Amino acid sequence: MSDKPSKPVSASAIEKHVYKVFPNDMNAHDTVFGGMIMAKCDRLSLVVAERHSAHVCVTAAVDSIHFRAPAKGNDTLLFSLSLNRSWGSSMEIGARVEAENSYTGETRHILSAFFTFVALDKNDKPVDVPAVIPETSSQKRRFENAEIRREGRLKTRAELAKAAENEST
Numbered sequence: 001m002s003d004k005p006s007k008p009v010s011a012s013a014i015e016k017h018v019y020k021v022f023p024n025d026m027n028a029h030d031t032v033f034g035g036m037i038m039a040k041c042d043r044l045s046l047v048v049a050e051r052h053s054a055h056v057c058v059t060a061a062v063d064s065i066h067f068r069a070p071a072k073g074n075d076t077l078l079f080s081l082s083l084n085r086s087w088g089s090s091m092e093i094g095a096r097v098e099a100e101n102s103y104t105g106e107t108r109h110i111l112s113a114f115f116t117f118v119a120l121d122k123n124d125k126p127v128d129v130p131a132v133i134p135e136t137s138s139q140k141r142r143f144e145n146a147e148i149r150r151e152g153r154l155k156t157r158a159e160l161a162k163a164a165e166n167e168s169t
Contacts, residue, residue, distance in 0.1 A: 006131040009139045012051035013082035014044055020102075021075045032071035034111075037097060038062075041113055044081050045093040049117035052083050052091060053129040060090060061116040061153060069110045071099040078107065082139070085146035089118050089126035092146045114149060 019040060027033040042059055049057040071077060078098040085092050097111040121127040134143040 004128065004130040006133050007052055008133045008135050009082050010135060012048045013080075014048060015080050017044060017079040017081075019077040019079065021071060021073060021077060021099075023073065026073060029070075030073070032075070032077070032099075034067055037071070037077065037111055038065065038113070040077075040079060041081070041095040041097065041111070042115060044079050045095060045115040045117065048081050048083055048093045049091050049119065052086070052132065053119035053127075055119040055121065055127055055129070057091075057117040057119050059115060060118045063114050063116075063153065064149070065111070065113040067111055069099070069108050071097075071108075071110050074102060075099040076102050077110075082142075083132050084114070084139075084142040085150075086129050086132050087150065088128055089120075091117050091119070091129060091132075092149065093117065094142055094146075114146075116153070 021032055025032050025036055042062070046057055046059070076099070078100055080096045080098075081093055083091055084094045093115045095111070095113045095115065096109065098107045099110045100107045119127050119129045132143070134140040
């Protein structure tokens with residue numbers, strides 16, 4: 001891993017970042033455009049990755065995006081993101097988005113996703129990042145589950161590379 005001191009999840013996490021939904025955020029179905037929510041998750045994940053690594057970071061993968069419920073006009077979106085685990089130069093960030101009714105305070109879980117970022121040095125080469133220290137039981141669960149997701153991503157990448165190699169021969 002890295003010779004950099006480990007960092008706790010709380011050192012880079014974002015809790016309940018607020019985004020007020022306006023009419024320009026709506027799609028033809030009169031719900032919030034999913035691509036806008038995904039883009040905001042990507043940008044906020046970048047903040048988490050750069051806080052943790054202290055380097056410029058780039059998105060390497062996005063997986064397991066699950067839209068659980070729609071957000072609607074007049075909702076307020078609450079974005080919570082945290083580092084689940086790091087390996088060498090890569091980091092998995094988990095995102096959870098809730099829609100809050102600003103008038104009643106009722107919240108609905110509308111999206112969960114996982115983003116993988118890679119930290120880069122001044123020459124745009126991958127650079128090792130600090131290990132992450134999970135502090136709570138849910139952070140420890142996400143830490144363990146991140147390894148399972150990573151194994152799946154690596155297996156899929158290897159299978160796709162092999163399939164592409166077979167197609168070219």
